[in-house]
Amino acid sequence: xxxxxxxxxxxxxxxxxxxxxxxxxxxxxxxxxxxxxxxxxxxxxxxxxxxxxxxxxxxxxxxxxxxxxxxxxxxxxxxxxxxxxxxxxxxxxxxxxxxxxxxxxxxxxxxxxxxxxxxxxxxxxxxxxxxxxxxxxxxxxxxxxxxxxxxxxxxxxxxxx
Numbered sequence: 001x002x003x004x005x006x007x008x009x010x011x012x013x014x015x016x017x018x019x020x021x022x023x024x025x026x027x028x029x030x031x032x033x034x035x036x037x038x039x040x041x042x043x044x045x046x047x048x049x050x051x052x053x054x055x056x057x058x059x060x061x062x063x064x065x066x067x068x069x070x071x072x073x074x075x076x077x078x079x080x081x082x083x084x085x086x087x088x089x090x091x092x093x094x095x096x097x098x099x100x101x102x103x104x105x106x107x108x109x110x111x112x113x114x115x116x117x118x119x120x121x122x123x124x125x126x127x128x129x130x131x132x133x134x135x136x137x138x139x140x141x142x143x144x145x146x147x148x149x150x151x152x153x154x155x156x157x158x159x160x161x
Contacts, residue, residue, distance in 0.1 A: 001046040001062075002027075004055070008067030010076035011052065094121035095128050099137065099147070107144035 003012035006023035029038050049056050063069050087093050094117055101108060101116050114125040121128070129145060132138040139148050
């Protein structure tokens with residue numbers, strides 16, 4: 001809200017935090033409940049009218065004094081952020097699948113473990129196994145991987161989990 005109304009930009013990301021902070025302080029109506037109500041009103045305005053994706057400027061009580069409106073609604077100059085990686089695409093997910101497979105079956109070969117992973121994780125299986133080995137969560141003997149402390153015991157729990 002303040003980035004648009006005071007700085008005249010589409011979003012706060014491209015605006016210096018100091019600019020936003022100074023604008024907020026300048027608009028703040030004293031201390032006490034008035035300041036609290038003012039801040040709550042700004043948050044409500046941002047949540048309902050001056051939204052990030054679809055601002056409804058015709059309904060905005062600040063439209064007459066809005067620097068963004070006066071500037072002709074310039075688009076954002078901040079490049080779009082990266083898409084958040086889905087958990088299933090992370091190394092953490094793949095490592096969890098490896099641990100789960102080793103809980104269910106003791107002594108799996110690297111190729112069996114890779115085959116049980118989703119295709120996107122198969123190429124990284126060596127890195128996942130080496131990291132788990134370095135953290136003491138798994139062990140390898142004669143090319144067969146197991147949870148640490150369980151080789152030959154068929155135990156269902158790792159001492160580090």
